[in-house]
Amino acid sequence: MVSIQHHGAVQGVTGSCHQMTLSSGEALLVDCGMFQGAESAGRELDEEFGEKQIDFPLDNIKALVVTHCHIDHVGRIPFLLAAGFNGPIYATQATAHLLPLVIEDAIKVGVSRDKDLINKVLQRLQQLLKPIPYDQWFVVDGLPKTRGRFRVAGHIMGSAYVEFDAQGERVLFSGDLGAPHSPLLPAPKSPYKADIVVIESTYGDKLHEGRKKRRQLLKSVIERCLKDRGTVLIPAFSIGRTQELLYELEEIIHRATKRSNAKQQEKAETQSPWETIDVIVDSPLAAKFTAHYRDLKHLWDAEAQKKLADNRHPLSFDQLITIDSHQQHMKLVQHLKDSGRPSIVIAASGMCAGGRIQNHLKALLPDSRTEVLFVGYQAKGTPGRDIQTYGPRGGYVFLDNERIDIRAGIFTISGYSAHADQANLVSFVKRIYKKPSEVRVVHGDEEAKAALVKKLQAIVPGAKVWVPHE
Structure with missing residues (x-):
């Protein structure tokens, strides 16, 4: 045996x-x-x-x-x-x-x-x-x-x-x-x-939310930020979760754009905010993995294959922006802090224990226009778990030994784990x-x-x- x-x-x-x-x-x-x-x-x-x-x-x-x-x-x-x-x-x-x-x-x-x-x-x-x-x-x-x-x-x-x-x-x-x-x-x-x-x-x-429900939650959290003119920060690991989120965001944008185009044909004057929002992947490693995911598309499921056949690009759409250098990253952090431009930022690490997400959190957690959306498990002892636990109470978190007060909205969608x-x-x-x-x-x-x-x-x-x- x-x-x-x-x-x-x-x-x-x-x-x-x-x-x-x-x-x-x-x-x-x-x-x-x-x-x-x-x-x-x-x-x-x-x-x-x-x-x-x-x-x-x-x-x-x-x-x-x-x-x-x-x-x-x-x-x-x-x-x-x-x-x-x-x-x-x-x-x-x-x-x-x-x-x-x-x-x-x-x-x-x-x-x-x-x-x-x-x-x-x-x-x-x-x-x-x-x-x-x-x-x-x-x-x-x-x-x-x-x-x-x-x-x-x-x-x-x-x-x-x-x-x-x-x-x-x-x-x-x-x-x-x-x-x-x-x-x-x-x-x-x-x-x-x-x-x-x-x-x-x-x-x-x-038990996770169903896919339809979690996509609706994702959409509603982001629309709240659009209304508040703030940034949605999504801590996500570079492989797996980042690509799933991009896939779902492309679907939300595709549907919103389709509805907006139909309304424009009916002479509606308003444009969907989804057509202009930036989706930012602030991680060179995540960008590399996303490219590899595209290279490995023969392993995608039937639904994803159908999108490719329809000439859609769920991991490479028009509003997707990739931040490479550290200089670009720091410039982005300051720009979002100063402007409050509605954006979706996906950055590692997934548990906020390091990486570029920490700079975004330090700059934007004290801003009530910000929403932080957790889409994966936060282990005990990580900053992500602390933000998830104490953020909804208006608490604080230590990042790089610096106390950061949390005024941002904190949300968790477990289905994207x-x-x-x-x-x-x-x-x-x-x-x-x-x-x-x-x-x-x-x-x-x-x-x-x-x-x-x-x-x-x-x-x-x-x-x-x-x-x-x-």
């Missing part, structure tokens, strides 16, 4: 890293993610490579399998390489395409801007990467008679859940599962069978035809894990459904 250990994402929602070990002693890792927010506290410093993130032995670990390239699933890969890992790194073709960009940015933000160091890590990463198509079994080097397969997870481009056949057992690691009906990406489909399932629980105690909600997670397990005998619930706050365990116990009676620890 296989055994499973967890080196992250069991005390919270970040740092995903799971070890599957055969009875012979050989092992593989599934993901190697960075800890974020309060979950990163108390980690020792390593003189050679920043924080000491690899605190488990690597002697028997023969391979790394990556489910997708969000930082909380891949951010410790540079530390893994520095610690001596020398095995293959398996990923879907799209993830292998995007991963070097994520790793380069992670090193620049968290470790060093030394170009030689960055290039060495990226060169080593490229040497070890093994891109694998979806739905194709592959043999895991170094693990006797062990094979794996990536299946569409619908979370971000290239995301997958992974199945292993090992020692007569089918073991499934969910990675992060996407919600059905999300923009751009096809929904995940459950496998035929699984003996052991390791499943995420980010929203294990919550790109994560499956409780109903989606339960459905994923329910639709496994040959049910598992064990389900491990990870990657969630305590309340979310407990709620999901209770729901899953009703779906797989007799199975061991539990929350593991490191």
Whole structure:
């Protein structure tokens, strides 16, 4: 029988890293993610490579399998390489395409801007990467008679859940599962069978708004800002959420413009404000990912493909503006602060823990014309969680050790999280035809894990459904 250990994402929602070990002693890792927010506290410093993130032995670990390239699933890969890992790194073709960009940015933000160091890590990463198509079994080097397969997870481009056949057992690691009906990406489909399932629980105690409702919420928040002549700030991770938001904004603008044109034909004098609003992506990394998303459009879902056939460009429309240099960024921040020009600004980081969004927040949070719209999970200990918690009460937040009073409107739309909600997670397990005998619930706050365990116990009676620890 296989055994499973967890080196992250069991005390919270970040740092995903799971070890599957055969009875012979050989092992593989599934993901190697960075800890974020309060979950990163108390980690020792390593003189050679920043924080000491690899605190488990690597002697028997023969391979790394990556489910997708969000930082909380891949951010410790540079530390893994520095610690001596020398095995293959398996990923879907799209993830292998995007991963070097994520790793380069992670090193620049968290470790060093030394170009030689960055290039060495990226060169080593490229040497070890093994891109694998979806739905194709592959043999895991170094693990006797062990094979794996990536299946569409619908979370971000290239995301997958992974199945292993090992020692007569089918073991499934969910990675992060996407919600059905999300923009751009096809929904995940459950496998035929699984003996052991390791499943995420980010929203294990919550239900998302439906897509139609959340698009209406997005539209109404932005229209409120248009009325107040203020800026909508949307903290969003550079990969996945930014592209989904652009897709939805293009749809809102398209519909508003269509209605406005119809009214103009009826000699109406007013023009829809949606026709003139700027949609600003203030992140070079997000711009690069968006370009890659366009290159990977063969992976888009049927709805997105139809828009392309209709000569629409959901990730490259007329009102989209990209800010590249730091100088342009600072000029934009000052311009928005001084002018109050109605704009939509999408900037990283998604939890407000760094990046360009912090400069926007420092300048615009005290302005009552501003709206801050959270579209993804905010981990405990992050500025995003503090703004989300204390902002509606007229509180404050510390950014770069500076107290910033919050007079902006604060909104949250959970449906754009790109994560499956409780109903989606339960459905994923329910639709496994040959049910598992064990389900491990990870990657969630305590309340979310407990709620999901209770729901899953009703779906797989007799199975061991539990929350593991490191």
